Amino acid sequence: MSINTTNELEKLLLEGIEKNTPDSVKQDKIFDYNNKDKFTFTLTKEIVEKLELKKWFEGYKKEAMVSTAGIRGPQNVLYPHDTRFPINTIGITLATLAKALVLKEKYPNSELVKLVGCEVRYNSKIYLDIIARIQSALNIRTLAPVDRKTMPIWLASFLAFKLDLVGAEYITSSHGISVKNATKDLNNQGSQFLPDESMEFVNKMEQILDTAINKGEYKIEFEASENDLIDEKTMAKLNNGVDLYVEYLKSGVANDKNLELIKNFDKKIVIDSVGGASYNTLSKILAKLNIDKTFDWLNTQEDPFFHSIGKDVKDGKFYDWSLDITVVAKNKEGKEYFPVVESLKYDEKLKNYPIGTVCLITDPDHDRLSVVQVEDIKKADDVKKAGVDVVKLDENRILCVFSANQAFLMIMDFWAKGLKESGEFDKNKRFIIKTTASSKTWDEWAKHNSVEVINTPVGFKEIASATKKIEYQIEKGVKDIKIKDIFGNVVSLGSSPRMLFGGEESGGMIIGAQELIKSLSGRLALAMREKSATEAIIVASALVASLKTSLWEHLNLVYEQNNIVARFDVREDIAYYNESEPNIEKLKEAKVLGEGLRTKNDIFYLALAMAKYENKITLDNIKEILSSTFKNLDFSNLIDVKFVGDGTYLNFSDKFVEIRPSGTDAKTKAYAGGANRAELSDFAKTLGNYNGELNEVYLKYLSKEYVEASKELSLKVYEVFAKEDEDKREFKIPNYKETFLK
Numbered sequence: 001m002s003i004n005t006t007n008e009l010e011k012l013l014l015e016g017i018e019k020n021t022p023d024s025v026k027q028d029k030i031f032d033y034n035n036k037d038k039f040t041f042t043l044t045k046e047i048v049e050k051l052e053l054k055k056w057f058e059g060y061k062k063e064a065m066v067s068t069a070g071i072r073g074p075q076n077v078l079y080p081h082d083t084r085f086p087i088n089t090i091g092i093t094l095a096t097l098a099k100a101l102v103l104k105e106k107y108p109n110s111e112l113v114k115l116v117g118c119e120v121r122y123n124s125k126i127y128l129d130i131i132a133r134i135q136s137a138l139n140i141r142t143l144a145p146v147d148r149k150t151m152p153i154w155l156a157s158f159l160a161f162k163l164d165l166v167g168a169e170y171i172t173s174s175h176g177i178s179v180k181n182a183t184k185d186l187n188n189q190g191s192q193f194l195p196d197e198s199m200e201f202v203n204k205m206e207q208i209l210d211t212a213i214n215k216g217e218y219k220i221e222f223e224a225s226e227n228d229l230i231d232e233k234t235m236a237k238l239n240n241g242v243d244l245y246v247e248y249l250k251s252g253v254a255n256d257k258n259l260e261l262i263k264n265f266d267k268k269i270v271i272d273s274v275g276g277a278s279y280n281t282l283s284k285i286l287a288k289l290n291i292d293k294t295f296d297w298l299n300t301q302e303d304p305f306f307h308s309i310g311k312d313v314k315d316g317k318f319y320d321w322s323l324d325i326t327v328v329a330k331n332k333e334g335k336e337y338f339p340v341v342e343s344l345k346y347d348e349k350l351k352n353y354p355i356g357t358v359c360l361i362t363d364p365d366h367d368r369l370s371v372v373q374v375e376d377i378k379k380a381d382d383v384k385k386a387g388v389d390v391v392k393l394d395e396n397r398i399l400c401v402f403s404a405n406q407a408f409l410m411i412m413d414f415w416a417k418g419l420k421e422s423g424e425f426d427k428n429k430r431f432i433i434k435t436t437a438s439s440k441t442w443d444e445w446a447k448h449n450s451v452e453v454i455n456t457p458v459g460f461k462e463i464a465s466a467t468k469k470i471e472y473q474i475e476k477g478v479k480d481i482k483i484k485d486i487f488g489n490v491v492s493l494g495s496s497p498r499m500l501f502g503g504e505e506s507g508g509m510i511i512g513a514q515e516l517i518k519s520l521s522g523r524l525a526l527a528m529r530e531k532s533a534t535e536a537i538i539v540a541s542a543l544v545a546s547l548k549t550s551l552w553e554h555l556n557l558v559y560e561q562n563n564i565v566a567r568f569d570v571r572e573d574i575a576y577y578n579e580s581e582p583n584i585e586k587l588k589e590a591k592v593l594g595e596g597l598r599t600k601n602d603i604f605y606l607a608l609a610m611a612k613y614e615n616k617i618t619l620d621n622i623k624e625i626l627s628s629t630f631k632n633l634d635f636s637n638l639i640d641v642k643f644v645g646d647g648t649y650l651n652f653s654d655k656f657v658e659i660r661p662s663g664t665d666a667k668t669k670a671y672a673g674g675a676n677r678a679e680l681s682d683f684a685k686t687l688g689n690y691n692g693e694l695n696e697v698y699l700k701y702l703s704k705e706y707v708e709a710s711k712e713l714s715l716k717v718y719e720v721f722a723k724e725d726e727d728k729r730e731f732k733i734p735n736y737k738e739t740f741l742k
Contacts, residue, residue, distance in 0.1 A: 016582030136229035157530035275364030368507035405439035457645025594666025600692030
């Protein structure tokens, strides 16, 4: 294949893929996914065996059971049919068919309407076409954006709820590396699938493969790429959902006060549309709100290579740091730096903007927000004292890089103050929903403001799940709504609570609604089901426009006004292999080895938490084990050790440390929050990088057999948590001809 790019870094990536793709793969597409006419693909026993699809399926199933945000994986960006990779055209075909068959069985003889959307990643339009055609062949109407252009994940989620669809498919891998892709499966609420929902269609995929093997074949129908059931006309009438979303924003963050603040701001706020996909929708929304003139844009052109952001060359090979601006690396001299931030090239792109300029950075599927601000280099030491990271731009200026923990603290504080000024705050009991890995400052702020806190496992679908559990009780008319969080705390919310904020430390947030949100058929929601950088950008912009000081100075003020002690957060990301390796066999081998290291680290802590949960060991036993293993760390003020759904949480009197295996890759994440940043860093690095070896003290209390069985036990404990207070509202398919298909 000829490689058509003038970008030298992208060329290096693509040449590596071309070189490492066998001719047999290049020449055999299995079925012609570029054929736009109606056709039948016959999945034969020979194809299943030749491509080792059962082996591929086992890997897919494993991801489905634990993934936090869609079933992600690398793909062959030049030859997307390459089944040596987790994401491929055959896999998308099988998954789509299985999901469609599950829906047909759940809602027999009903009109089924889904939505499909994507961002800008390699091969996304091919996958979108496959999904829409298989669904329409099964008589499922599939709403698609006009001209099948990109759209944000939150808009797909919003429309699934607002239009009362049976669900949506969204193709993305969030802020992951360029060669990764995935489908985020959204249910009729617009929420990402929880593991039990994923397993329904995964089991159906297995049945399809078994049928092909046992009966010799399985026929899969593809409708023509242009047919009436792939419905762009309805989306055109709905203005791709923009009008409905603007109406929703105006009832929340885009209130008159915030819009006036933004409109009258006498400086420019810069939006960096990394990957370019967010510009297509967000620019239209800002224009409809009549605040677009306040903003300048970076990276408005759509690019699956993300404008080289996060890309690098290491030892002569292409390397991808992802789009996570919080990633920290070490240079050859051993000095830490932010490789993704430096690749944004703000030393050039922001050089003509004045001190104080804020830049709001969003990722390709437009659900995460990162906040940075240009500051005078003379203020560098003061900025660091506030716990804000600093990157030098030039001899006179620095870039203040705010973590989501810091930015969202300021946002929720600003939003709460606005509600208090308007007299709305005290009309209802207020609560926030946060993931356990998010900042301890949020809990402290909430306590100071008489706001309840519900902690969930990592993943926005967990925040959505908690929200729905509360809604279920509201609709039942429960007078004292209670919900148990992942720590086991029973949180009492009264009869008519309102969600103030929902968020996670990785950059995703939503604001709760004042008046319950209604779908077209009358379903109610406290908040939307997916994180939205548009919501975040609007409220962050209003905050910026309201300030007379720099953001880091305002952060200090928020700390002081709310008596916050645990002002610092750190995160250590341990990657056990190079995700950018172009040879898939080497990549698979490295990933398997890495997963082994990740798991060994994980179960060292997990077994302690599970044993304490089962009263097999005491807290003092755990302190003895940890102190003998990590002699450089002090565990004397350890209060508790808990399994929190997907990781182990060590709670101290003055800090927390959470060790969590990635749900999508061979990585370990170690989070810490408290009052002493140096100490937090020591704990996160030491515990996160531990090899998992069990010493004599450990084995004195727990057997190797118990340690190895702890993962299975934890999954059962999580399942009990997920089912408790479960939302049991039944979804009834409305008459769409009375709602949006008029």
